[in-house]
Amino acid sequence: YQSQPVAGRHFLQIPGPTNVPDRVLRAMDNPTMDHRGPDFGKLGKSLLEKVRQVFRTEGPVVIYPASGTGAWEAALVNTLSPGDAVLMCETGWFATLWREMAERLGLAPEFIHTDWRRGADVPAIEARLREDRNHAIKAVCVVHNETSTGCTSRIDEVRRAIDAAGHPALLLVDTISSLGSIDYRHDEWGVDVTVAGSQKGLMLPPGLSFNAVSEKARKAAETARLPRSFFDWKAMLAANETGYFPYTPATNLLYGLDAAVDMLLAEGLDNVFARHDRFAEATRRAVRAWGLEIQCAEPRHYSSALTAVRLPEGHSADALRAAILERFNMSLGNGLGPLKDRVFRIGHLGDLGPLQLMGTLSGVEMGLRVAGVPHRPGGAQAAMDYLAGNS
Numbered sequence: 001y002q003s004q005p006v007a008g009r010h011f012l013q014i015p016g017p018t019n020v021p022d023r024v025l026r027a028m029d030n031p032t033m034d035h036r037g038p039d040f041g042k043l044g045k046s047l048l049e050k051v052r053q054v055f056r057t058e059g060p061v062v063i064y065p066a067s068g069t070g071a072w073e074a075a076l077v078n079t080l081s082p083g084d085a086v087l088m089c090e091t092g093w094f095a096t097l098w099r100e101m102a103e104r105l106g107l108a109p110e111f112i113h114t115d116w117r118r119g120a121d122v123p124a125i126e127a128r129l130r131e132d133r134n135h136a137i138k139a140v141c142v143v144h145n146e147t148s149t150g151c152t153s154r155i156d157e158v159r160r161a162i163d164a165a166g167h168p169a170l171l172l173v174d175t176i177s178s179l180g181s182i183d184y185r186h187d188e189w190g191v192d193v194t195v196a197g198s199q200k201g202l203m204l205p206p207g208l209s210f211n212a213v214s215e216k217a218r219k220a221a222e223t224a225r226l227p228r229s230f231f232d233w234k235a236m237l238a239a240n241e242t243g244y245f246p247y248t249p250a251t252n253l254l255y256g257l258d259a260a261v262d263m264l265l266a267e268g269l270d271n272v273f274a275r276h277d278r279f280a281e282a283t284r285r286a287v288r289a290w291g292l293e294i295q296c297a298e299p300r301h302y303s304s305a306l307t308a309v310r311l312p313e314g315h316s317a318d319a320l321r322a323a324i325l326e327r328f329n330m331s332l333g334n335g336l337g338p339l340k341d342r343v344f345r346i347g348h349l350g351d352l353g354p355l356q357l358m359g360t361l362s363g364v365e366m367g368l369r370v371a372g373v374p375h376r377p378g379g380a381q382a383a384m385d386y387l388a389g390n391s
């Protein structure tokens with residue numbers, strides 16, 4: 001599946017899937033076990049307990065053998081009924097896809113628009129909820145880290161806005177590209193359903209998706225009427241008691257998850273977040289030194305998981321990415337939707353050290369030169385100056 005033999009390691013610097021650490025690869029490289037046998041029950045129970053720490057919740061987490069999109073669907077179908085109004089925030093491409101899913105499921109999503117250069121508009125959420133006096137809106141849906149733009153929404157502020165409006169809507173949050181990379185607190189921020197995936201901050205291959213579920217969300221599930229079967233929480237929540245899943249779990253991915261969660265907890269979540277904050281700052285310093293523009297225009301919403309970089313008018317981000325792949329064996333994220341060919345995205349989430357980041361930024365700087373994109377040299381140097389002073 002590799003188009004040509006290339007010496008050295010491929011740099012996978014898309015904003016997920018991310019690099020899978022050797023320890024996680026080794027953990028998965030074990031015989032698949034009987035998922036109804038005694039050993040699996042022990043693994044399942046301890047893992048479902050342990051993984052809660054990553055979400056910063058004391059409540060249950062359910063794990064599906066699915067990509068993140070499955071966890072989006074699970075969050076909606078377990079809590080809502082046909083025709084329910086949901087308030088969604090157009091932070092970018094992934095928020096748009098989630099809204100389209102809500103429409104297809106028979107919900108009535110309302111979109112609060114942004115220019116794709118900042119996080120969710122919290123005052124607009126509050127104003128809309130205050131207007132909704134008879135509480136027709138049943139859920140507020142926010143993508144925590146919008147992977148298409150590199151903008152991170154302030155979930156703590158969204159929570160305060162919902163409370164300030166005195167509104168009972170559920171809060172559903174997509175943390176697919178933030179969990180395990182950017183500070184996130186399911187319980188403290190009063191989130192009702194947190195949606196996550198395995199292939200980004202959790203440092204695993206794609207294939208697992210997660211819902212962390214609040215008490216209020218579990219109550220809502222008792223009366224929610226959207227049809228659901230595979231994604232029904234009921235049997236999945238029972239796994240939190242028994243350790244056994246209602247259908248065949250992705251056994252070897254769970255071995256990997258066990259190792260990945262151990263790695264995150266051993267480093268300490270706050271240290272993990274600080275590492276990503278530092279790498280993101282180094283990346284932004286490089287981008288500014290090149291004289292290029294960061295897609296996120298609101299510094300309070302800068303993402304610590306990825307940086308989307310705008311190309312000067314008349315230059316192709318896809319041509320730049322193709323040149324970097326061909327010459328330097330590195331994959332960078334493409335522009336999505338209206339940002340196609342306009343931006344490229346540097347992933348700095350997941351398992352990443354300072355020298356990997358410097359390799360990445362050096363590859364981008366060389367690529368800018370190869371592709372003839374106007375820029376000033378010195379971005380990698382600016383990042384090194386910062387990292388050397390701040391590691």
Ligand code: PLP
Pocket residue numbers: 016067068069070094143145146147148174175176177197206
């Ligand atoms: N939400 C966000 C923020 C994402 O970044 C992605 C994928 O990149 C998704 C949802 C969709 O997840 P998946 O592709 O795993 O189904």
